Amino acid sequence: MQQQRPVGWWVKRLDELLERGLDDVVAAEGLSRRHWQVLDTLAAAPSARPDLDAALAPFATPARVDGVLADLAARDWVEEHAGLLALTHDGRGAHGRLAGAVAAFRRRVAEGLSAEEYAATVAGLARMVANLEGQPRR
Structure with missing residues (x-):
């Protein structure tokens, strides 16, 4: 049954x-995934608000980021x-x-997958996204 489900279900x-x-x-x-995403984004480098909104756009509206x-x-x-915007010492x-x-x-998520399998999975999903994002139909 599991293998019969389409990729969208998975x-x-x-x-x-x-x-x-x-x-x-x-x-x-006392945090959520969105908190982590903001913390992790700002840990990489300080960010202007429009750039932070753009980085989080797939996950949260600007109001949620607010x-x-x-x-x-x-x-x-x-x-x-x-x-x-930048992280403080705390x-x-x-x-x-x-x-x-x-x-x-994240390691638990990929458990049992080789590095090659993980890379192939990500590449396959990225290709599917590209197929549906403004790419001309063939």
Whole structure:
């Protein structure tokens, strides 16, 4: 039965499990997956708000990002200087506390797949997205 399901079913189910699983990983800090995504994005580099919105667009509306940023700012984990959002010292600490657990979750997701299988899966999904995103039909 499982092999008869179309790719859309598997993608939707995996997204649900990723959402719930990552929410569970960061719940000890009172956070959601969206909080983690903002923390992780800003841990890579400070960001202008439009760039942060663009990075998170597949996952959250700008209004949702507003709420997450407000919560992170209230915790003194994010601040804005000269038009750039950045993690504070405490925000970097929170990111560091969570990074190991998130990495362990990501390893669990790919458990049993070789590096080649994982790369092929991602490449296949990326190709499907490209097929449907503004690519001319053949």
